[in-house]
Structures are given as C-alpha cells and as structure tokens.
Amino acid sequence: MxxxxxxxxxxxxxxxxxxxxxxxxxxxxxASKEDIDTSNLNSVKHFLQIHKETDILILxxxxxxxxxxxxxxxxxxxxxxxxxxxGFCLILQKIKINDGGYIFLISSSVIKEPNxxxxxxxxxxxxxxxxxxxxxxxxxxxxxxxINIAPGMINTDRTKELVKNIDEYxxxxxxxxxxxxxxxGNFIKSIIENKIKYxxxxxxxxxxxxxxxxx
Amino acid sequence: MxxxxxxxxxxxxxxxxxxxxxxxxxxxxxASKEDIDTSNLNSVKHFLQIHKETDILILxxxxxxxxxxxxxxxxxxxxxxxxxxxGFCLILQKIKINDGGYIFLISSSVIKEPNxxxxxxxxxxxxxxxxxxxxxxxxxxxxxxxINIAPGMINTDRTKELVKNIDEYxxxxxxxxxxxxxxxGNFIKSIIENKIKYxxxxxxxxxxxxxxxxx
Amino acid sequence: MxxxxxxxxxxxxxxxxxxxxxxxxxxxxxASKEDIDTSNLNSVKHFLQIHKETDILILxxxxxxxxxxxxxxxxxxxxxxxxxxxGFCLILQKIKINDGGYIFLISSSVIKEPNxxxxxxxxxxxxxxxxxxxxxxxxxxxxxxxINIAPGMINTDRTKELVKNIDEYxxxxxxxxxxxxxxxGNFIKSIIENKIKYxxxxxxxxxxxxxxxxx
Amino acid sequence: MxxxxxxxxxxxxxxxxxxxxxxxxxxxxxASKEDIDTSNLNSVKHFLQIHKETDILILxxxxxxxxxxxxxxxxxxxxxxxxxxxGFCLILQKIKINDGGYIFLISSSVIKEPNxxxxxxxxxxxxxxxxxxxxxxxxxxxxxxxINIAPGMINTDRTKELVKNIDEYxxxxxxxxxxxxxxxGNFIKSIIENKIKYxxxxxxxxxxxxxxxxx
Numbered sequence: 001m002x003x004x005x006x007x008x009x010x011x012x013x014x015x016x017x018x019x020x021x022x023x024x025x026x027x028x029x030x031a032s033k034e035d036i037d038t039s040n041l042n043s044v045k046h047f048l049q050i051h052k053e054t055d056i057l058i059l060x061x062x063x064x065x066x067x068x069x070x071x072x073x074x075x076x077x078x079x080x081x082x083x084x085x086x087g088f089c090l091i092l093q094k095i096k097i098n099d100g101g102y103i104f105l106i107s108s109s110v111i112k113e114p115n116x117x118x119x120x121x122x123x124x125x126x127x128x129x130x131x132x133x134x135x136x137x138x139x140x141x142x143x144x145x146x147i148n149i150a151p152g153m154i155n156t157d158r159t160k161e162l163v164k165n166i167d168e169y170x171x172x173x174x175x176x177x178x179x180x181x182x183x184x185g186n187f188i189k190s191i192i193e194n195k196i197k198y199x200x201x202x203x204x205x206x207x208x209x210x211x212x213x214x215x
Numbered sequence: 216m217x218x219x220x221x222x223x224x225x226x227x228x229x230x231x232x233x234x235x236x237x238x239x240x241x242x243x244x245x246a247s248k249e250d251i252d253t254s255n256l257n258s259v260k261h262f263l264q265i266h267k268e269t270d271i272l273i274l275x276x277x278x279x280x281x282x283x284x285x286x287x288x289x290x291x292x293x294x295x296x297x298x299x300x301x302g303f304c305l306i307l308q309k310i311k312i313n314d315g316g317y318i319f320l321i322s323s324s325v326i327k328e329p330n331x332x333x334x335x336x337x338x339x340x341x342x343x344x345x346x347x348x349x350x351x352x353x354x355x356x357x358x359x360x361x362i363n364i365a366p367g368m369i370n371t372d373r374t375k376e377l378v379k380n381i382d383e384y385x386x387x388x389x390x391x392x393x394x395x396x397x398x399x400g401n402f403i404k405s406i407i408e409n410k411i412k413y414x415x416x417x418x419x420x421x422x423x424x425x426x427x428x429x430x
Numbered sequence: 431m432x433x434x435x436x437x438x439x440x441x442x443x444x445x446x447x448x449x450x451x452x453x454x455x456x457x458x459x460x461a462s463k464e465d466i467d468t469s470n471l472n473s474v475k476h477f478l479q480i481h482k483e484t485d486i487l488i489l490x491x492x493x494x495x496x497x498x499x500x501x502x503x504x505x506x507x508x509x510x511x512x513x514x515x516x517g518f519c520l521i522l523q524k525i526k527i528n529d530g531g532y533i534f535l536i537s538s539s540v541i542k543e544p545n546x547x548x549x550x551x552x553x554x555x556x557x558x559x560x561x562x563x564x565x566x567x568x569x570x571x572x573x574x575x576x577i578n579i580a581p582g583m584i585n586t587d588r589t590k591e592l593v594k595n596i597d598e599y600x601x602x603x604x605x606x607x608x609x610x611x612x613x614x615g616n617f618i619k620s621i622i623e624n625k626i627k628y629x630x631x632x633x634x635x636x637x638x639x640x641x642x643x644x645x
Numbered sequence: 646m647x648x649x650x651x652x653x654x655x656x657x658x659x660x661x662x663x664x665x666x667x668x669x670x671x672x673x674x675x676a677s678k679e680d681i682d683t684s685n686l687n688s689v690k691h692f693l694q695i696h697k698e699t700d701i702l703i704l705x706x707x708x709x710x711x712x713x714x715x716x717x718x719x720x721x722x723x724x725x726x727x728x729x730x731x732g733f734c735l736i737l738q739k740i741k742i743n744d745g746g747y748i749f750l751i752s753s754s755v756i757k758e759p760n761x762x763x764x765x766x767x768x769x770x771x772x773x774x775x776x777x778x779x780x781x782x783x784x785x786x787x788x789x790x791x792i793n794i795a796p797g798m799i800n801t802d803r804t805k806e807l808v809k810n811i812d813e814y815x816x817x818x819x820x821x822x823x824x825x826x827x828x829x830g831n832f833i834k835s836i837i838e839n840k841i842k843y844x845x846x847x848x849x850x851x852x853x854x855x856x857x858x859x860x
Binding site: 341 | 757758767859
C-alpha cells in the first residue's frame with residue numbers, strides 16, 4: 001500500500017487530495033498546521049524526524065494575505081520565505097522519496113502571471129518552482145515523477161478571503177465558475193492510479209482557460 | 216455513451232488513446248489515413264460531411280520527416296501547412312463539439328523547444344497551438360475543455376524513424392527511457408473518466424523531465 | 431558602408447527603422463509593397479533575383495484585418511501563410527546575410543499572448559518565430575545576430591484601423607500611451623551602431639509593460 | 646545631468662555599465678561591496694540613508710558559488726535570499742526613482758533555464774524577477790522603464806570561477822565565445838541615450854543564441 005504525505009492536508013485543495021488518495025487505498029498522512037508549520041523551520045525539522053520516507057509527497061501550503069508591495073514588512077518576507085520556499089527545500093533535502101514515487105507541488109497560476117496583490121506568493125512560489133524543476137531531473141533517475149500544479153482560482157476558503165464578491169468575479173472567468181478542489185484531487189489521483197510516470201518536470205496550469213499566455 | 220473521434224487513431228499515440236477511450240466505454244471512431252488525410256483539404260471536407268459532431272475530439276497527426284531548413288521545398292511547406300495546421304482549423308470551424316466535451320491536441324515538445332531537424336513540425340504545431348489557445352476561451356463557455364499535450368520522445372514507429380540508435384539515445388534521457396503511448400492514452404482517459412473540466416487552455420509537456428525551461 | 435534591406439520599409443514601423451538606419455549611414459533599401467509583396471511568392475522570388483545579399487535584413491510586414499475564427503476563409507489562411515510565414519522562409523533560404531550581419535524580425539506581442547481578433551497573426555507570426563529561433567543558432571556561427579522584436583500597440587495607421595477609440599484605449603495601457611515607431615527604429619539602430627552581437631536568439635517584447643506573463 | 650546608481654559597479658558587468666553610463670555624461674555612483682553589501686540588510690539600510698533618489702538604478706550583484714542542492718545550508722539560503730532578493734526589495738521599497746527614469750535588473754539566463762549548479766541563483770533571481778515584473782506596471786505610470794537583462798555566460802572573473810576550462814566551453818556555444826561585459830554596458834547605454842521608454846516589463850535574454858526555448 002502506497003504511503004502518502006499531504007502537507008496542508010486538513011483543508012482546501014490539500015484535503016481534497018488527501019481524500020482522493022484514500023479512495024485509491026493510499027495510506028495518507030494528511031498533515032495539518034499542528035503537524036507541520038512550514039513557516040517555522042523548527043517545526044519542519046521536527047516533522048522530518050518523524051516522517052523519514054514516503055512514496056507520495058504533496059507539497060502544499062496556504063499563501064499570505066493580499067498585501068501591496070509597499071506594505072510588505074521584512075518579517076513578512078522572512079516568514080513566507082520559510083513557508084513557501086525554505087521549508088519545502090529542507091523537506092526535499094531530508095525526506096526519502098521511495099523509488100517509483102511521486103512529488104506534487106501545489107503552486108499557483110501567479111508564478112506565470114504574477115499578481116500585484118499576491119506578490120509574496122508570486123515570488124517565492126516561482127523560486128521553489130525553479131528548485132523543483134532542477135530536482136525533477138535527479139528524481140527521474142529513480143523513476144520519481146515531479147509535477148507542479150499551478151491552480152488558478154479554486155473554490156476554497158482562501159479564495160473567499162481574497163475575492164470580495166465571488167458571484168461577480170465568477171462571471172469574468174471563461175468557465176463562469178471557480179475550479180473545484182476535487183478536480184485537482186481527482187487529477188492527482190488518476191495520475192497515480194494509472195501509473196503515469198513520464199509526466200514529470202512540468203508545470204500544469206489548472207485555471208479553466210483563464211491565463212492569456214500561449215505556453 | 217460518449218462519442219469520440221481520434222484522428223490518426225490507427226497507430227502510435229492515437230491508437231493508444233483510442234484503446235484507452237474504448238476501455239471507459241466511449242464509442243470511438245479511430246480515424247486512419249484512409250478516413251481522413253489532413254494534408255488533403257478535400258479529404259478533410261469529405262470527413263466533415265460524415266462526422267458532424269462529437270463529444271470528444273483528438274486532434275492528432277504524424278509529423279514530417281526530418282529535414283534541414285535549406286532542403287525544405289515549397290511543396291513540403293504547403294503539404295504540412297495543411298496537415299499540421301489548416302486541416303485542423305477547418306475541422307474546428309465545422310465540427311460541433313457537444314457541450315461538456317473535450318478537445319485534446321497532440322502536438323509536440325518541439326513547440327516550446329524547437330528542433331532544427333523538425334523545423335516544419337516546430338513551426339506549424341506552434342501555429343495551431345496559438346489557434347487552440349484562443350479557441351479554448353470560447354469553448355470554455357460551453358464547458359468544453361481544450362488540452363494541448365506536447366509529447367517528448369515516445370516509443371512509436373515514428374520515433375524509430377527519427378532516432379537512429381534508440382538504445383544510445385535512451386541513456387541521454389532523464390528517465391533512461393522513451394515515454395510509452397499508453398501513458399498518454401491513460402492520461403487522457405483519466406481526465407475524461409474523472410470529469411476533470413477545469414484543466415483547459417493549457418499546454419502539458421509530456422517528456423519525462425527532459426525539457427530545460429522553467430515553465 | 432553597411433547595406434540594409436527593410437521589408438515594409440515605406441510606412442509605419444518599417445519606415446522608422448529605415449530612417450534610423452539611414453541616420454547611421456547604412457545604405458538602406460526600404461522595400462515597399464511594389465518592390466516585394468510577401469503574400470505573393472512570385473513577387474518574393476523576383477525580389478530575390480535582384481537582392482541577393484545584405485548586411486542587415488529587417489523582416490517586417492503588415493498583418494491581416496481583425497477577423498473572428500469562424501469568418502476566416504481558406505483563402506485568408508493561404509494568403510497570410512504566404513505573407514507572414516512562407517515568404518520570409520523563402521527569403522532566408524535564398525538571401526545571403528554577410529558575416530557579422532543582423533536579422534531583425536518584427537513580429538508582434540500576440541505571439542506570446544494570442545489575441546482572438548488577430549488569430550491569423552498570432553498563428554503565423556509564432557510559426558515564423560520558431561523558424562527564426564532555430565536559424566539563430568546557425569547564423570551565430572557566422573556572427574550574425576537574430577533578434578525578434580514583438581511590438582505591442584504602436585502608434586501606426588494599422589493600429590488606428592484595429593482600435594476604434596484610441597483615446598479611450600490609451601488609458602488602459604500602463605504607460606497611458608501607444609509606443610512610437612521611432613522607439614523601435616532607434617532601438618534597432620543602437621544595437622547595430624554599438625555592434626552588440628551577443629543579443630541573439632531572443633524575442634524582445636516591446637509593449638510598455640503591458641504583458642502579464644513573467645517571461 | 647542624469648544620476649545613476651550601479652550596484653556591484655566596481656567589477657564585471659556592473660563596471661562596464663558604469664563606464665558606459667559615464668560616457669554619456671551620467672553622474673554615476675558605482676557602488677562597490679564596501680558601499681553596499683546586499684547580503685547584509687543593515688548595509689542596505691545604511692546605503693538607503695545616503696542614497697535617497699536617482700534617475701537610473703542598476704540592480705546588479707554577484708551570485709553564489711556553484712553548489713549541489715544537498716550541500717546548500719540554511720545559512721546559504723538565508724544569505725543569498727538577502728543578497729539576490731530581499732536587499733533589492735528593500736531598495737525598491739525606499740528609493741525614489743525620478744519620473745522618466747530607468748531601472749535595469751541584471752539577473753541571469755538561469756531564471757528561464759535553471760541550472761543544477763546554480764540552484765540558489767535560479768531560485769532567488771526568478772523570485773525577484775516576479776517582483777520586478779509586477780512593479781514595472783506601477784513604474785510605467787511615472788514613465789519609468791523596468792528592464793530585466795538575463796545574461797548567459799559573460800567574460801567576467803565570476804565566469805572563470807564557474808567554468809573550469811573556458812577554452813573548451815567556448816566551443817560549445819553558438820557564437821564560439823562568451824559575451825563581453827561591454828556589450829551589456831553598451832546595450833543599456835544606448836537604450837538610455839536614445840530615450841527608448843516603451844521597452845519595459847520585459848526580460849531580455851542576452852546569451853548569444855544559446856538558450857533553447859522559443860520565448
């Protein structure tokens with residue numbers, strides 16, 4: 001039975017992924033903020049003493065509040081540098097991914113189309129995407145697939161915080177709706193269930209045709 | 216029962232997609248070159264008189280032989296302009312995709328990292344990817360998802376023609392192997408089977424971590 | 431004295447480039463539509479019998495009228511396939527660029543952010559950008575630099591045709607104005623004047639901070 | 646007379662930029678590591694107490710030694726997070742760029758094609774490129790152009806540290822040579838000299854046709 005660790009697994013997209021993986025009989029550890037707080041490197045190190053290996057790893061964490069550039073403090077930068085970047089680096093430096101495994105990064109569509117309200121998220125998620133891309137080539141040697149999923153606006157509590165009038169906002173989207181967390185959960189599930197391994201080193205925008213760049 | 220048309224459905228990647236779709240009880244028309252030759256616009260128009268609508272459409276066609284730029288003739292350009300670009304445009308101008316359907320384009324990783332031996336393919340597949348991206352926003356209104364899959368080197372007869380010494384070549388790839396057509400077939404199948412719709416307007420490189428650009 | 435050929439050199443961006451090159455004492459042939467009509471391959475071949483070599487080549491041509499996908503005819507596709515793609519290919523197959531020379535392609539920002547009204551332009555300009563990228567590596571061996579300039583909205587007659595209310599439109603742009611053709615002319619001039627050669631194989635968006643993708 | 650601040654202005658690319666700007670009569674402050682060490686936020690804050698405004702700002706700093714991912718320490722991450730990212734953010738939060746000015750970021754071609762030996766540089770330079778892109782839209786309102794130059798291998802002391810056998814390495818490059826720092830200096834000079842403003846919000850790869858992605 002494959003073992004899976006889902007960071008941020010107790011709510012939103014992470015929760016959907018956890019449930020999807022359970023439905024295919026993975027042994028899922030759905031980590032909550034009590035289990036690991038990636039903004040706190042000691043918490044990360046503590047987690048790594050308990051969780052030393054896995055078959056499937058989902059790197060997922062909430063983002064910061066919307067803030068204008070001029071309002072971002074040095075403490076904000078440092079906190080989210082840990083939460084969105086350095087915590088994940090420490091994890092990948094330590095944890096063993098078993099041969100034939102999978103690592104999914106849940107980043108954001110803002111890495112490709114950066115957003116002035118989500119500047120911290122745009123910056124550090126892009127930074128980690130660079131690390132993840134580089135590492136995908138090493139992991140490939142052990143048949144471990146690395147897939148970066150970059151969601152657009154998904155129907156989660158976080159989105160409700162970010163967008164004031166969701167009913168109006170929805171109408172501006174090509175599909176007239178937000179994405180559902182289950183779509184991402186099911187997408188990941190089906191890749192694993194079907195043992196699709198050659199999909200690796202790729203960033204997959206998951207945004208209902210909303211982005212405007214070609215590729 | 217969902218209806219699917221798979222162009223180039225009798226061999227290689229197209230055949231794998233056809234079989235995957237049959238396994239989830241789609242009613243598949245696996246078009247061979249006898250049914251439709253996209254390099255011949257009359258053949259395309261004839262096909263469109265018979266096939267007027269579908270739930271799922273797979274735009275897939277083989278590419279040209281490797282040729283250096285200086286050797287490409289005007290006839291080569293025109294033939295492959297039809298085969299890789301214009302034939303697909305005529306199809307999308309005419310055929311009805313039923314609401315809630317899917318269109319998959321099988322392009323190539325050369326659209327993003329163009330290849331001096333596959334210059335025709337790099338050019339016209341990129342051109343059609345532009346059209347496909349634009350149309351994804353219109354199709355989104357009818358809940359039709361448009362997904363561009365850009366395969367790297369896949370284990371097909373065509374790849375055996377292009378690469379002289381596959382055993383040596385394999386070793387240069389991050390995963391030490393070519394992709395299998397079944398991986399693409401299963402990938403498409405699982406998106407449809409799980410009714411994942413919010414994945415649209417995206418180009419998904421499918422190359423075993425071989426590409427070098429970030430996203 | 432360096433020899434320059436500027437296609438579409440009698441108006442708009444091409445005219446500005448011609449004038450900029452004259453100001454640094456290039457011997458400029460500013461080709462008008464009477465000299466070469468790239469939508470007509472016989473015209474292209476005739477031009478190539480007269481103009482066999484150059485130091486500097488500017489590949490520049492107007493685009494098609496705005497048209498919705500459903501309205502584009504087979505003749506439209508074929509005409510603009512010649513004008514925006516095949517004519518330029520024939521030129522680069524035949525003309526000799528002298529060692530140490532330059533080729534500039536004036537494409538469009540729609541190659542990266544395709545536009546539903548400019549679908550033909552998005553498609554074929556992207557296709558030629560692929561060819562141009564591939565060739566840049568060969569030309570590099572002879573110290574010939576290939577630079578793809580992708581303008582956004584520039585203050586030309588063509589833009590006035592495309593945009594109904596330019597005064598309103600301007601206000602939606604980050605700089606509150608269109609680009610001036612002279613900015614592109616001067617940009618090209620200064621690269622040549624300063625013998626900057628290592629800038630090659632690159633697409634330079636020239637759009638006053640209007641695009642939204644990161645790179 | 647325009648005022649320019651060039652960070653890392655005492656050697657390599659920064660020195661060439663300083664000299665180029667002096668040649669067009671800018672009043673250049675070529676900051677050395679003694680003036681400002683961006684890896685030390687106190688040094689950055691001290692610098693900002695002295696230098697409160699400028700017309701032209703060149704954000705430029707050396708990168709870290711080559712290191713494999715597994716060897717990078719927490720201190721390395723934190724140091725270079727300051728040096729390549731946070732120091733620059735603090736500067737842009739505080740310093741006034743005068744209307745009509747320019748900001749150039751000297752990043753690296755690794756932001757687009759990340760490099761396993763330059764993983765720190767790939768990550769943090771990409772992160773700052775996101776910030777810079779977002780800010781370019783605000784600066785545009787004051788006619789300030791933001792240009793991200795992403796050099797490939799340039800003939801500097803740093804490159805000699807990174808590449809063991811430069812004579813062998815050169816031969817693998819399309820132009821058979823490294824770029825010269827003067828090419829970048831002259832490129833920047835000519836943009837300023839010619840008052841080219843509409844070039845903004847763009848990343849310009851400067852690598853002698855070496856990169857392989859289309860755009």
